[in-house]
Amino acid sequence: MAELFHQHQLANGLMLIGEEMPFVHSAAAGFLVRAGARDESPVLAGVSHFLEHMAFKGTQRRSAWDVNREFDEIGAENNAYTSEERTVFYGAAPAEYLPRILDLLSDMMRPTLSQEEFALEKEVVLEEIARAQDNPSYLVYHQAMERLFAGHPLANDVLGSAPSIRALTAEQMAAYHRQRYQPGNMLLAVAGRFQWPEVVDQAETLCSHWAPGDTPRQAAPPQPHADLAVLHRPTLTREHLAIACLSADDRHPKRYAAGLFGTILGDATGSRLYWAVEQTGLADSVLASRETFEGAGTLVIYASTDPERAAQALAAVEAELEKISAGVTPAELRRAQNKLSSQLVMASENSLNRLLMLGDTYLSRQRYESVDDQLAAIEAVTLDDLATYLAEFPLTPRVTVALGPLEGLE
Amino acid sequence: MAMPSSPTEPRLLITLPNHLRLVAERIPSVRSTAVTLLLEVGVAQEPEAQQGVSNLLADMVFKGTGQNSARDIVDHLDFHGVSWGAQAGTEATRFDLVMLGRELPQVLPLFAALITRPSLPAAELEVARTLALQEIQHLEDEPAQKLAALLQAHYYGPVLGRIHLGTPQTVAQLDREALLAHHHAHYRPSRAILAVAGDIDLDRISSLVQDAFGQWEAGGQKPLAPQPPPAQTRLTHVPKDTEQTHIGVAFPSLVHRDPNYYVVQLAISVLSGTSGRLFTEVRERRGLVYTVFASHRALHDAAMIYSYAGTTTEKAQETLQVLLTELQKLSEGVRPDELERARAGVKSALVMQAESAGARCRNLAADVFYRGRCVPPEEVLEHVAAVEPQHISQYFGQHPPGPFTVTVLGREPLGWPEN
Known part of the structure; x- marks a missing residue:
């Protein structure tokens, strides 16, 4: 080729x-x-x-x-x-x-x-x-x-x-x-x-007429904080929850394991949180998303709940974080790999999406990765990699914020 | 069984013996395949006391079929890398799946079983109903969507204007009997369009679909075709303590089958886009908003133009005035350069859409639903090329934009602008 x-x-x-x-x-x-x-x-x-x-x-x-x-x-x-x-x-x-x-x-x-x-x-x-x-x-x-x-x-x-x-x-x-x-x-x-x-x-x-120059960025490692905040917004109807902790950054060797972990934990359908929090009726939507930055990454869980069941929903999320810290099953990893691979191929089919992925990857890592390279990297992730990832990013310390009609979470 | 497509076109439209309409298109540049099943039933066809049943049923079909539990089903879809969603609308319920093309033979039989033979387990119903009720609540925290729902109700009246989620009262009453009856009446091949687009073999697709859906029994009810009430001038303020005032304006437009459809579509494009009149006058020249747009929203037998602007309270009256002025100005016609840009937008969108199996598939299903046939991109281009500025001035000269249904969601009421 x-x-x-x-x-x-x-x-x-x-x-x-x-x-x-x-x-x-x-x-x-x-x-x-x-x-x-x-x-x-x-x-x-x-x-x-x-x-x-x-x-x-x-x-x-x-x-x-x-x-x-x-x-x-x-x-x-x-x-x-x-x-x-x-x-x-x-x-x-x-x-x-x-x-x-x-x-x-x-x-x-x-x-x-x-x-x-x-x-x-x-x-x-x-x-x-x-x-x-x-x-x-x-x-x-x-x-x-x-x-x-x-x-x-x-x-x-x-x-x-x-x-x-x-x-x-x-x-x-x-x-x-x-x-x-x-x-x-x-x-x-x-x-x-x-x-x-x-x-x-x-x-x-x-x-080429632009004057040369570069601007280094000071990327000091973050010192994550644990925190719990309940922000009272009486005009809202739902209680909106965000639970955030650190994850792998955009150059981390375990970044694909991090992505698969996020999918297993909190993809919009079929994930641990989907079954434990949404499909029990505790939240009308729950989703874990990962963001990566230079020198830091995050895993943020969002959930929207009835105010009177917010504490219960939060407890259910925390129970799942506890449970998944013990590891995932081979079948879960397989499904997440298939799902992510399929999403990656589908997202690369139009020029605009591909441009954004290509640019993002190159700017983060200063090297080219083809879709096939990325598919191979997803395929190569093992249960051991997930365990290594979790050992380095143990889902704590974490921040919890509740925004909505509640004045406190009991 | 005959199809109008020429043999060179990578596209087919056939009707299976049980009356299921199948439309398929091969997209040579993609590895993915999208499947859309459109059922001709939505909230407007529901019994008044069961509003929301289409939405609940679309969720409940994923909860079991035969020996498969909800978890088996989702695990199977995940294993095959399928992205999926279901939604009920005003008069149609749509299931959308996207996967790698090679997975289709492993996915289609399960999908067919979900649609044609869902077990609708009573044990799952309570949670599904709870989630549907929460979704209704959630709309309160999304003012732009809430506004769209309110305006639809004000414009289309008590039947076509219903919200697809149903009401808290009706959803709370929905039981398994209601779901079974709704499924029996409306989930029928004669009421269904199956669209497949992407990395497919057109020679094999009909036998694949026939194997999966061939046993689906014909029958069921004929769909109701509710008509909208006549449009009227109306300004409604719905008080809500939001940071921005959300303004929606609706007025009558043309259905897809109308010979003047492309005339209106291009006129709406003259309003839209970053060089469009709304963005230019409301945002660029006056700094009144971040978001402003106009879009064409069609049902099978009725259509409206929906325009939205979101602005802080003190700028809201001026925003409404500028918005209405620009909408009214359509009756004065458009400039040739504006029309050229609108045409360029349609052309480019067709090229880009051809790179997305999902977008192409949804369009194929919509074509068959709204027009009874596929409209190939080249035909769209011909129609668009034939529109001249005078067609737009003639149409809007005879049908001046209006009467306007205006809905305002925010802290303060607004008045009709003077002019």
Whole structure:
């Protein structure tokens, strides 16, 4: 089979990677920037996410309207997101439009940050913060992160706060941009149908004038805290629970074991928590999800319960954590492997999903992993690996947050 | 049994002897296969006192069949790497499965047994009912979804406007007899569409389906076809202590079979997208919202355009005004460049959809349900290419957007904008 993966580094340090998908008719491109909530000082809280918005609000060559219009002219599926860890801009369209997506995205990496657009977009970001206030599952998740990582930058809220956003200036944002959007701190990735030499040529033309530079990140290991908080929100109807502890980070040798463990414990269907908490009627939904960061990973369980049964539901979750610490069965591991493999293949079939997975993997580990590499890694996990993982990440200390009508959990 | 597809198209639509309609499409670029079973029954076809029975039954079919317990079933699906979900809507119940193509022969027989011969064990019913009641409660904590349910009720009235979950009163009453009767009446091949898309062998798929579903007995009731009440101008405030005020606007639109369907669909696209009129006027120029959109929501015999904006209380009145103004402006027509962008969006979406077995499969089932046939992508492109700006101005000139049903969920009531 011909080599489907390509990479090229510009003289200024910008890394460019691509994976050809021979059977698809679309192409996707994205910039992944190592800039997120963890890189913000308190006075800059929310700047990474606000800057993500501002990238759409005008460049030297384009007005905000031009950016929006040009994406729509090619019918692109395009968006951006910001996490604790990074800011990601992406677009996908029929393959013939890839040059236009690359032109737009690279232009957006050097926004003008005009005062007028900055003031207007601030209102939009404040609305986004207000919207999050109406989303209890987001709120309870963030409250758990804030406590688990207390004192560590991973405790920062991606959205910042209304006061921090109001106080932010365009000059502060511009300084943050200069520091973090340097070529050595960014990755340009493409996936789908494309001619690699053309992508390289275009990237050279569009990005080689960016001044070289890199921004190392201080990734001190987190000191996790144990905590229990009951946050009284009388306007809510359900009690929303989040239980969080540390897990393997994105470079950890046992990261695939960690993923399989999360599936066995708390996948939306068929997991330990599904049977013990949802299918006993204690919670209308329960789910364990894993997030990975540079130098840290988390396992967070979310459940939504009747307030009067919240304590019982929490006890059921804790009993399952206790039980699973003794290990899992070979049949459970087999099913989780089949399930994760199948999900991985299915998620890799369209260019946009593949782009996001490819970029994420490369930025985390500075090397390429094909879907087949990842399938082999899932397949190779043994019960011993899960035991080793659990010995290093024993599900404690953990943070529990309850958000809802309750004033206390008996 | 004849099918209209040309022999070169990797697609088939046949009716099995028991009247089950099977639609299938091979997608050469994927290794996965999606299966959608659409049953023509939803909350609008339920007895008034049993609202929510379709939703509960869709959950309960996974609780047992023959010698298989709920745990056996889920373990089997997991072992074969199947992602699955079930949901009942206004007039259809849908089961969606996605798996690697090679697993289909191991999965289809079990799935057929669940649908055609569920044991509906009494021991599992209590928990399923409890969960359904909790889901109704949960909607209170999701204001945007709550608003959509309220607006649907205000717009479509007491039958088509029902919430698919049922009400706490009706769900609490649902017993095994109700589930059995509902299954007997509505889970019938003549009321079902099975769509399969992805990594499949079209020559083998009909025998595979015939083996799995061939014994499914015809019969059952003819579906009710409730009609919506005439649309009316109405503004309702539902008080709720939320951070944002959630605004929904609905007005009549065209069903999929209507010759002007693509005219309306493209007009809605002119409103949507990041260069669309709503995003531009409500968000980009005025900073009033984070979320604003308009979408076309069709039932079999009725359709509406649903528009949403979420904003903080002090900006809500202005938001409603700008939103309604933009909706009304459709009757003044659209610019050629706006129409071109709307067309580009449809074209690209078709290319992208062809890379997702799940999306393609849901569309195939929907085509057969709403139009009685598959609409190949090339035909969609022809329709879309034929729409000119004057078609949009003519249509909305004769059918000005409205009357508007407006529902507001939030702290303060809003008034009709003056104009």
